[in-house]
Amino acid sequence: MTAKTAESSPWIRRYKPAEQARARLLCLPHAGGSASFYLPFARSFGPDIEALTVQYPGRQDRRHEPCVDSITGLADALVDEVLPWADRPFAIFGHSMGAMVAFELALRLEQRGMTPLAVFVSGRRAPSRLRENAAPVHLRDDRGLIAEVCSLSGTDPRVFEDEDLLRMVLPALRSDYKAAETYRYAPGPRLAAPVHAQVGTEDPRVTLDEARSWADHTDGGFEMDTYPGDHFYLTEQRQSVAAVVSRRILTRVL
Template sequence: MAPNVPESSPWIRRYNPAPDARARLLCLPHAGGSASFYLPLSRALGPDIDVLTVQYPGRQDRRHEPCVDSIAGLADALVGEVLPWADRPLAIFGHSMGAMVGFELALRLERRGTQPLVFFASGRRAPSRKREDGDPVHLRDDRRVIAELRALSGTDARVLDDEELLRMALPAIRSDYRAAETYRYVPGPRLAAPIHAHVGTEDSKVTPDEARAWADHTSGGFDLHAHPGGHFFPAEQMPRIATSLAGEISGLLLQKSV
């Protein structure tokens, strides 16, 4: 392990350490999600890629910590946690809300002189593409928040069917939706890192055109990848996603070595 890399952090989980990996991949969860969502991806990509997953406060082993209910707040808190892991090429993958956190984190890393290898924006429209929603999820009552979660099929059914678990999870879920729904993009410098957008062909939350607009946020190159499935296509198509990410990271590492 590099001397500056922490052995443990409340923010970073490293389920399958790969100390000899060519690159690292930092994964940021969706609203209401936790680090363990990316455990299958971590297993699939090792040992060639060292997968790090972010654990937001307010859930699982951090459930007693106050939630952070803004995208900027999450990105600000993560910069110092992530920088020590950039001792080798660092890719960033964010799904849904995690894509917004990942984008803001990548901007902050670049301002500090650390350019990510690539930013993967998954299941989220570009920051410049705002949808007007007159019925924000974070303002709904518990029953309707739960209905939204069931419709998206991204929350473990064991949580939705267990009243005690659900009661513990709802504050973090509502806080994440507040962060996602109150986020407003502030125009500024584009990322120097390339952006690769991934979208589900049946995702009602983002159209291919909205995903393609991520190209406006980078000067480093853009690519769009479509996958079968709905909003949570990464879980539905995990082997396909792992193969795609591994190929994209390998290709970019090869470009850097030429």
């Protein structure tokens, strides 16, 4: 299967096709997020980079499909969906929960003989830096789950004012939080691909020290970039992030 024949995949969204792109960038959403979160980000890249976005099951046009409630399950499901798009140099970008999926996906791709140009991990501590949460969010009642999501400012508050929308998004939110909170890093091979951490300086979910620990998970080199903002710094800083990501990708393909 080639990229052309893979375009009907329910997993991959191609918002801004770039037939002559030198490289592709696969973007993985945060917990409760959907492919459309990355639409403005995808449009921030020039013609040399084609941004693809993943749509997890259980939301938007995939809302009738069962959610996948584990990080490894998402990575397992994505491998065969992604390989057809690796017919040119390929990098991965994941935000928050998506950073963990990006890491596990990259490990699986490397096992298949395909090493990404780079793995960009945004708004997430390293896999080996576990934070024990006394009250896991995915076990809270609906009100507690909504309060947590609202505190991070990553979801349009109007969603929580519409009962029909709320019924649609809560199952995916709960499933994703379960995936993120039950994930445990299993020591094993380090990535051959370089890892680049992207962090908001006011992010309550990851300290700069926790982000620097991503260096322990790669033999390909590590760099970290910081930006003004909190957990969803990417919303305000997407142009700056796209410029940094573009530069790091293109220096490897030019």
